[in-house]
Amino acid sequence: MPSAFTRPIAVFAAVFILAFSSAASAQAVKIGIIGPFSGPFAHYGTLFKNGAEAYVASQGGKLAGKEVELIYRDTGGPNPGQTKNLVQELIVKDKVDYLGGFVFTPNAFAVAPLIQQSQTPTVIFNAATSAITDKSEFFLRTSYTLWQVTVPLAQWAAKQNLKKVVTAVTDYGPGIDAETAWKSEFTKQGGTVVESIRMPISTTDFAPFVQRIKASGAQAVYTFLPGGPPNLGFVKAYNENGLAKAGIRFLGTAETDEFDLQKFGDAAIGLTTAFHYSAAHESQANKQFIAALKKRDPNAIANYASVGAWDGMYVIHKMIEATGGQKDGLKAIASARALQWESPRGPVRIDPKTRHIVQNVYLRSVEKAGGQLVNKEVQSFGPQSDYGLDK
Amino acid sequence: MQLLANVLVDGLAYGMVLFVIAVGLSVTLGLMRFVNLSHGAFAMIGGYVAALLTREAGWSFWLALPAAVATTGLLGAALEALVLRHLYRRSELSQVLFTIGLTFFLIAATNALAGPQVQQIKLPPLLDQSVDLGFRTLPAQRLLVLCAGLVVALTAAWTVTRTRFGVWLRAAVDHPDTASALGIPIRAVQCATFAVGAALAGLGGVLGAELMPLEPYYALKYLVLVLVVVAVGGMGSLLGSLIAALSLGIVETASKYLASDWGSLFFFLAMALLLAWRPNGLLSRGARA
Secondary structure, three states: OOOOOHHHHHHHHHHHHHHHHHHHOOOOEEEEEEEOOOHHHHHHHHHHHHHHHHHHHHOOOEEOOEEEEEEEEEOOOOOHHHHHHHHHHHHHOOOOOEEEEOOOHHHHHHHHHHHHHHOOOEEEOOOOOHHHHHOOOOEEEOOOOHHHHHHHHHHHHHHOOOOEEEEEEEOOHHHHHHHHHHHHHHHHOOOEEEEEEEEOOOOOOOHHHHHHHHHOOOOEEEEEOOOOHHHHHHHHHHHHOOOOOOOOEEEEOOOOOHHHHHHHHHHHOOOEEEEOOOOOOOOHHHHHHHHHHHHHOOOOOOOHHHHHHHHHHHHHHHHHHHHOOOOOHHHHHHHHOOOEEEEOOEEEEEOOOOOEEEEEEEEEEEEEEOOEEEEEEEEEEEEEOOOOOOO | OHHHHHHHHHHHHHHHHHHHHHHHHHHHHHHOOOOOOOHHHHHHHHHHHHHHHHHOOOOOHHHHHHHHHHHHHHHHHHHHHHOHHHHOOOOHHHHHHHHHHHHHHHHHHHHHHHOOOOEOOOOOOOOOOEEEOOOOEEEHHHHHHHHHHHHHHHHHHHHHHHOHHHHHHHHHHHOHHHHHHOOOOHHHHHHHHHHHHHHHHHHHHHHHHHOOOEOOOHHHHOHHHHHHHHHHHOOOOHHHHHHHHHHHHHHHHHHHHHOHHHOOHHHHHHHHHHHHHOOOOOOOOOOOO
């Protein structure tokens, strides 16, 4: 029970501990990681955390000889207001040197003025709307954009003699982005989009949409769905209603992501996607990445979000190296613009102009290997930049 | 013609899933007048038990289904006997606050124990295929839901209107004091009815999982849908819930075929119109609503 006598002592002790601990970590480079760590999207937070911490551990716990302190902040879901407050606090009170993370586009948009003013380099691990890196010169991105993966897929489809395609996307920001990207590139290649279906985000029964796809007379369906339940529901309906048997091909991007992949069961075999990362990518770097993840947490999943965090930490690592651990946002960003390295996904570089990652996009097909479903890379489309920003 | 048939088939199948998920609430909220916002959580528990038994313990689906239903029923009975009975005479606000609190607790517990990912119930080969209807195919699982929904609706309606237990139940809800003075064991009736409501929620969780996948937020995500079904159907009428679920299912499905850009607008518009037409629901029981 706090009496009048004990309270001042407690306050004094608290102040003392605070002062002491901040003095002790004065040399550490502070990195704020923004993501959902609770609520329906909490698995993204876990993927970020595993990817980022596995990277730091793989470098012996220090980046460029400096101690690093990762400070996690929970946004719950798409919540621009709260994200702005959290980031302001990180910049002003915790005095972070770098920021990383961001699952949702609106959250990233919200912090653009803050990082611009405080010159805090911010690496986007996931949020995939093209325009983000335009909003501040301190944004870098190690994920992908829908344009980046959709354009090569549309070009490939046209070469496969697919003339008529129907698009079926979830009716929200990224879905519309995907639909526009497909339409613009596929018609440019001489194909026809026979119907554009937009599925409400709350859809649980996909059978009607799948029947419409069947009735449209298309040879393939290009689709975009958010991960989790909608994804599983659509693929299930696609199979149960006999679309694969009717010869209507499935063309997607992130739908067969490793987080959901095993849950599809054998129904997923043969699904075709174009994407930048597969956990089955054959390379030394990818093996090291997966080993580092498993060492941190045996259940950790290697997918686009954890590889985004891993590469994001690599970029931050190189910025710390370039600035000698000093807080110098301009110098850090200037050094990051020229980066190129071997990522677990393949060779990548930062586009000096857009500060977005340039990477190979692969055509993949779901196969069974050793009792597990994998995204087998069938063909590389070579390095792709973000076509969304060229518009 | 093909389009109309498609709308009807998919609409009935979807409507029956809605009914199977809502029927438990139709018992606890509709018949017992207990504002049970933890209905979704009971359905989730049923689904999780079935998922665990079929996937981890290797049980057959046909064994896991009754086991999951029994587990949620027992859990409902225990909860009713220990806690919820004290809430019957409290205000509706207390009932809302307690049951929604329970829901949040169960969401967090599920998330902590089983993780945030979707849980799948392993279906037997018989259900895991498509049935050819001549003009199109339909998943076999949906046919099971159609039959189960009809059986549940008819059995429940018969029990409430034609059996002694049904008489006791109606008496216990409408005039508890008189009923108890007449020697009706109202405590046992209440407890048993709540247990049946919870068991039916569990049944809905298992059978509906193909369309409403099981994950921790299940408990809240589909609560609005089931509340709509019970409200439109009429408090206390299981057949009303069935008709409401089927008509709303057909409306929703037709809008997906014809006007998907409008999202769920027509579903809620239909709800508003039906409630404006019959504020007490399609088949409300008695004047006490």
